[in-house]
Amino acid sequence: MDEVDTAILNAVQSNPRITLAGLAALTKATLSTCHRRLRRLEDAGYIAGYRAIIDPERVGLTFHALVFVALAPGPVDRFEEFEQAASLLPEVIEVLRLSGRPEYVLRVMTSDSAGFNILYDFQLSDLPRVASLRSELILGVPVPARAIAIPSP
Amino acid sequence: MDEVDTAILNAVQSNPRITLAGLAALTKATLSTCHRRLRRLEDAGYIAGYRAIIDPERVGLTFHALVFVALAPGPVDRFEEFEQAASLLPEVIEVLRLSGRPEYVLRVMTSDSAGFNILYDFQLSDLPRVASLRSELILGVPVPARAIAIPSP
């Protein structure tokens, strides 16, 4: 991890389709160096993958919410049951594990509030070990998930 | 938006580096059709952009939290002041606007808890119009932000 690596990570984050020649120009390293560095960063797990960002509203997913989930007491390793069941619901975009209670936040998206109500009342309430649910409507995302600043050393 | 478009969106989400030939094979459409459809989806805003996903832990960002922010009363249009100031902090990865109180959730990442404390006590507390803060430590992300299912019609 030197300056070339961090420069590559910073560049690739917001523009994964940049060419190796473009990276070479940015980093002032040679093309083949960028080639191998990028491969190394991928193989070493620095780059977890690539994504295209779809505009949810544009495809009809206008209802966006956070659902806080408190679980019933039990062996911690069985939390995985809940996690796996939650991940099978296509409306569940992301699952965060929190430190306290509620134990989880789900980020969910549906076409409309009717779709959300069905999801909430049936699918989410029926997830294994769920004790209680609370939801927060997301009105907007002023700052969409963005590139992270790579710490220097 | 027909089946070819949705197939392209679904494919591209999880693998933006797929070749046009690959898309053609998946969609059973011809290569040049995929080419123009993809361009159209980009230009029409269905595809908001492309990102490389960096593993935050791998680059030393091990502290991950949600910060709930309640704002002081005032004209709603001045919420933008807060949003813009928050977006200038590199540790703030994402900003969500909620429907009630607290009005915002910030997703933040720092190298360690010391870094978070400084961020919380000084930068976040000093954001314009902030009335109160509450934070939730994120222990993990069992289901990382994933591909959304494109609704049919």
Add this chain to the structure above:
DNA sequence: GCTGAAAGACGGACGTC
């Protein structure tokens, strides 16, 4: 909407330090 040809990018192999 399809096909073909030219330009360009990628990925590997080799030689050098």
Add this chain to the structure above:
DNA sequence: GACGTCCGTCTTTCAGC
């Protein structure tokens, strides 16, 4: 072990049909 150059292959792009 890391870097730099070269070359074959695949991909993209743009023309004409």
